[in-house]
Amino acid sequence: MDVGVYPVSLIRIVAGQRPVRVHATAHWTQGDTRNGAGVDSAMAATLEFADGLLAQVACSFDSALHRQALIIGSAGLIQTTFSNHTSVERPGTLLLRAGNGPDAVDGKIETPPINGFLAEVESFEALVHNGSARWVGATPQESLDIMMILEALLRSARRRAPELVG
Numbered sequence: 001m002d003v004g005v006y007p008v009s010l011i012r013i014v015a016g017q018r019p020v021r022v023h024a025t026a027h028w029t030q031g032d033t034r035n036g037a038g039v040d041s042a043m044a045a046t047l048e049f050a051d052g053l054l055a056q057v058a059c060s061f062d063s064a065l066h067r068q069a070l071i072i073g074s075a076g077l078i079q080t081t082f083s084n085h086t087s088v089e090r091p092g093t094l095l096l097r098a099g100n101g102p103d104a105v106d107g108k109i110e111t112p113p114i115n116g117f118l119a120e121v122e123s124f125e126a127l128v129h130n131g132s133a134r135w136v137g138a139t140p141q142e143s144l145d146i147m148m149i150l151e152a153l154l155r156s157a158r159r160r161a162p163e164l165v166g
Contacts (some may be wrong), residue, residue: 004043007057007150009045009138010069013118015055018145019165020045026157027062045153087115 004066012018027088028038049055062076071078079095091113100104127135138146148165156163 003056003061003103004059004061004153005146006067007059007069009142009146011057012142012146012149013138014071015053017049018049019049019055020150021048021162022046022152022156023048024153024157025160025161027060033069040154040157043153043157045156046162047149054083076100076104086111086114087108088113090117102146112166 022045024043026040026043029041030038042058042062044058045056047055047057067080069078069080076096076098080091081095092111094109094111096107096109098107123135123137129135152163152165
């Protein structure tokens with residue numbers, strides 16, 4: 001319910017829809033997880049979408065800081081390579097592969113060196129001052145979907161069974 005929001009948000013934005021079903025497993029800090037006690041310290045899950053898309057997510061407080069994504073489709077892939085968040089010292093890089101056969105072309109996109117947390121604050125400041133016309137963050141519907149997904153993941157992990165979303 002904490003570090004999982006980042007990969008779940010990315011999955012929701014990339015998929016363009018919320019999943020219909022999730023199945024999660026978690027490690028808990030303490031307590032009887034079926035009665036709502038304990039905090040998820042690590043979670044792995046599969047998200048299933050109506051159109052057949054599958055996504056997997058893993059997040060943990062118990063691992064080294066990292067934030068990596070691998071998006072694979074029939075025409076190529078995108079992979080992030082940066083730790084937890086971008087910074088001036090460690091800018092983000094996207095590795096690309098266009099194609100899926102022996103003639104696939106690899107590429108790289110270097111992002112500008114920027115403090116990721118500062119970028120978040122500046123983006124929010126621009127939203128407050130300029131309104132939503134130029135906002136590039138999550139839409140209100142995406143935000144609601146992300147919360148519904150997180151809640152379904154939590155229910156699934158506590159029940160140790162798949163859960164419908166929504």
